[in-house]
Amino acid sequence: MKLLIKDVRVGxxxxxxxxxxGVITDISPKCGQRADRVINGRDKxxxxxxxxxxxxxxxxxxxxxxxxxxxxxWLEEKIWVLExxxxxEDVYWGTKLACLEMIKNGVTVFNDMYWxxxxxxxxxxxxxxxxxxxxxxxxxxxxxxxxxxIHKNVQLFQAAQxxxxxxxxxxxxxxxxxxxxxxxxxxxxxxxENECLIHMHLCETEEELRFAEERYGVSPVRFLAGLxxxxxxxxxxHGCWLDxxxxxxxxxxxxxxxxxxxxxLKLSVxxxxxxxxxxxxxxxxxxxxxxxxxxxxxxxxxxxxFASLLAKFSTNDPTFLSAGETFDRATIVxxxxxxxxxxxxxxxxxxxxxxxxxARAEMVPNFHIYSDIVYASNGSVVDTVIxxxxxxxxxxxxxxxxxxxxxxxxRARELVER
Amino acid sequence: MKLLIKDVRVGxxxxxxxxxxGVITDISPKCGQRADRVINGRDKxxxxxxxxxxxxxxxxxxxxxxxxxxxxxWLEEKIWVLExxxxxEDVYWGTKLACLEMIKNGVTVFNDMYWxxxxxxxxxxxxxxxxxxxxxxxxxxxxxxxxxxIHKNVQLFQAAQxxxxxxxxxxxxxxxxxxxxxxxxxxxxxxxENECLIHMHLCETEEELRFAEERYGVSPVRFLAGLxxxxxxxxxxHGCWLDxxxxxxxxxxxxxxxxxxxxxLKLSVxxxxxxxxxxxxxxxxxxxxxxxxxxxxxxxxxxxxFASLLAKFSTNDPTFLSAGETFDRATIVxxxxxxxxxxxxxxxxxxxxxxxxxARAEMVPNFHIYSDIVYASNGSVVDTVIxxxxxxxxxxxxxxxxxxxxxxxxRARELVER
Numbered sequence: 001m002k003l004l005i006k007d008v009r010v011g012x013x014x015x016x017x018x019x020x021x022g023v024i025t026d027i028s029p030k031c032g033q034r035a036d037r038v039i040n041g042r043d044k045x046x047x048x049x050x051x052x053x054x055x056x057x058x059x060x061x062x063x064x065x066x067x068x069x070x071x072x073x074w075l076e077e078k079i080w081v082l083e084x085x086x087x088x089e090d091v092y093w094g095t096k097l098a099c100l101e102m103i104k105n106g107v108t109v110f111n112d113m114y115w116x117x118x119x120x121x122x123x124x125x126x127x128x129x130x131x132x133x134x135x136x137x138x139x140x141x142x143x144x145x146x147x148x149x150i151h152k153n154v155q156l157f158q159a160a161q162x163x164x165x166x167x168x169x170x171x172x173x174x175x176x177x178x179x180x181x182x183x184x185x186x187x188x189x190x191x192x193e194n195e196c197l198i199h200m201h202l203c204e205t206e207e208e209l210r211f212a213e214e215r216y217g218v219s220p221v222r223f224l225a226g227l228x229x230x231x232x233x234x235x236x237x238h239g240c241w242l243d244x245x246x247x248x249x250x251x252x253x254x255x256x257x258x259x260x261x262x263x264x265l266k267l268s269v270x271x272x273x274x275x276x277x278x279x280x281x282x283x284x285x286x287x288x289x290x291x292x293x294x295x296x297x298x299x300x301x302x303x304x305x306f307a308s309l310l311a312k313f314s315t316n317d318p319t320f321l322s323a324g325e326t327f328d329r330a331t332i333v334x335x336x337x338x339x340x341x342x343x344x345x346x347x348x349x350x351x352x353x354x355x356x357x358x359a360r361a362e363m364v365p366n367f368h369i370y371s372d373i374v375y376a377s378n379g380s381v382v383d384t385v386i387x388x389x390x391x392x393x394x395x396x397x398x399x400x401x402x403x404x405x406x407x408x409x410x411r412a413r414e415l416v417e418r
Numbered sequence: 419m420k421l422l423i424k425d426v427r428v429g430x431x432x433x434x435x436x437x438x439x440g441v442i443t444d445i446s447p448k449c450g451q452r453a454d455r456v457i458n459g460r461d462k463x464x465x466x467x468x469x470x471x472x473x474x475x476x477x478x479x480x481x482x483x484x485x486x487x488x489x490x491x492w493l494e495e496k497i498w499v500l501e502x503x504x505x506x507e508d509v510y511w512g513t514k515l516a517c518l519e520m521i522k523n524g525v526t527v528f529n530d531m532y533w534x535x536x537x538x539x540x541x542x543x544x545x546x547x548x549x550x551x552x553x554x555x556x557x558x559x560x561x562x563x564x565x566x567x568i569h570k571n572v573q574l575f576q577a578a579q580x581x582x583x584x585x586x587x588x589x590x591x592x593x594x595x596x597x598x599x600x601x602x603x604x605x606x607x608x609x610x611e612n613e614c615l616i617h618m619h620l621c622e623t624e625e626e627l628r629f630a631e632e633r634y635g636v637s638p639v640r641f642l643a644g645l646x647x648x649x650x651x652x653x654x655x656h657g658c659w660l661d662x663x664x665x666x667x668x669x670x671x672x673x674x675x676x677x678x679x680x681x682x683l684k685l686s687v688x689x690x691x692x693x694x695x696x697x698x699x700x701x702x703x704x705x706x707x708x709x710x711x712x713x714x715x716x717x718x719x720x721x722x723x724f725a726s727l728l729a730k731f732s733t734n735d736p737t738f739l740s741a742g743e744t745f746d747r748a749t750i751v752x753x754x755x756x757x758x759x760x761x762x763x764x765x766x767x768x769x770x771x772x773x774x775x776x777a778r779a780e781m782v783p784n785f786h787i788y789s790d791i792v793y794a795s796n797g798s799v800v801d802t803v804i805x806x807x808x809x810x811x812x813x814x815x816x817x818x819x820x821x822x823x824x825x826x827x828x829r830a831r832e833l834v835e836r
Binding site for chain 1: 487488519684686714716720728737777778782785796826831
């Protein structure tokens, strides 16, 4: 498959981009090569696509079903009730809807944790996205459940191979307050042996800190470090309640974090992400939207704006987490986090590219593209999305989107009635 | 002019909406009346349009020109340098761009404060928006400048009459640290005599509190109350540094506030809006985007999401500032603030209506329309905008938008080079 993007802005220049079999092979003023498909890049800027570092994709089905409620009531009376009724097909269509929404917002890779692993993997694969997929590993400190979960995860790891490199299995121990040390020790070993990423909620709430203190007598990070779980393969999500001691350990172990500012505010987790500690200890972090019950939008540009502005506010420094750095975290840093290789528009790199529509009010006068994207826009400025050399969206149209919207809506409505 | 919106969602029902000369005259299942223009409302929801409570419209020209800088350097080296070079025509095109952007985001009324009053008024009038326009009244405690400003504002008040009720003059004393007590006394009298609104920055920063304490020995609110300036005609913008004493006075005087959450974060003003005090003292507040140098996006839905989520986070209560309340503040409360009359889709009310596109990923499954708008969407879900019975946008297209984008971009680029 040969793809040509003509007359598109790359940095400050107008260029043709030629893509052969998923790799950018030529960026030049007039490339002159024949392609199977040509995309008109006029009035558009080519940029690397975004990576959503933490989500629960199928929860799009619950969007708007239960907002503005106290956490306990929300979980017990609404979310858990619906989740208990979820079928494989529900998760499949919920994930398809999430993938559609992520494509519309310029995302081509996402890191997921949810029930019904196979449905998530199948949906993401069909939609042409790369996904790191983990099941929700919860044993509630029960030995029998721990054994079941380990057995199941080994099976899923094997089953995931059929999707090839596009879908990667990850271990998804939910959190320290839902997973036993026994299971976590297995997670560590399996992760080392098979080079699997570990995707875990970490220091999201004060309750988690109290839990670790009461049960283990140390902080969550010290507990995990003690198990040897922390490494560049460990993806800790949230991290609002991390302190300096924890950050020192994260830095030493080269652990990676995913920051979910919108979810943290909406669920009132009590503390903002410690941006100053991240900088001080040079801890790599990228961004996640979290699932649609706690955000409720899979727009990573919106998430970037929240992160950058909260960083400025909470450090009392308007220069903190600049537009350029924010953009890099959602692209280059995220690509490093998930070992995706080069994530820039350069010859030889993988062709996950978005085209930004510059002919929109919010992109005028367009003094600085990163500033305009992070501070003045949202996912709707993304016109075209290319993943691994395949065009997933052009002129904001995704093939088959009508069916996905109709089926997901029907499933969500039926789920509530069921 | 007779306008018919066919088969549109109004609440939970599908209805036709008939509009005659800017007033909704019929909402019924099949209205059957002949119209000059018919809009297809299928798969769309009709809602009242939004009101942007505080902006400096023409600053769209500066969008992205100077971000991520310390406040003093930003103002002195960038913003003031450009503002000194601004011409009438620059402000006209900058405001046209702002109006275009606001229409794209479902805004039909805005409250503005900027230089070159006539350009703002003319641009807003041409674009079909209602605007409350104030000049920037600054005298820096200089008697001669105070006299000049008073003279100029009297002239502008008279000049504004030619635009009819669509454009309303307001007095715009910039802030207590830039305007003398002498000028503020005149503002009070003129506002009373002519029923003008007063549009003023209030308690945005800690510096303002320190200034009031040092110069007047009281808080900004006590100082203004002492001058008799506070009343339902007073629109105080920002208010992040208001305390309980100030809020009691604001409640007694029925003063109204505009909350600008995005700007407050971006400029690191040091404190979040005191949502709990607002609720405790039942102070009416609506939302503003602020100008494009400190936001940089005139998307009031985005602003609503920031406000609602910051309220939840800062009160540690996920039920605070619910989606419905947030929506009402951006519409009904804002309409009361600016004396715009009924602001709901009912027979007899003025026809400022937006149609929301329900056939988008983020609007599925659409359990609750207010939740979906506030938490899951942004201005790009607005498909059609009607102001005073005139269609300003249909299928996201605004007549003449290409010219506005081209001219505003050219002006902004020339301004920097000039």
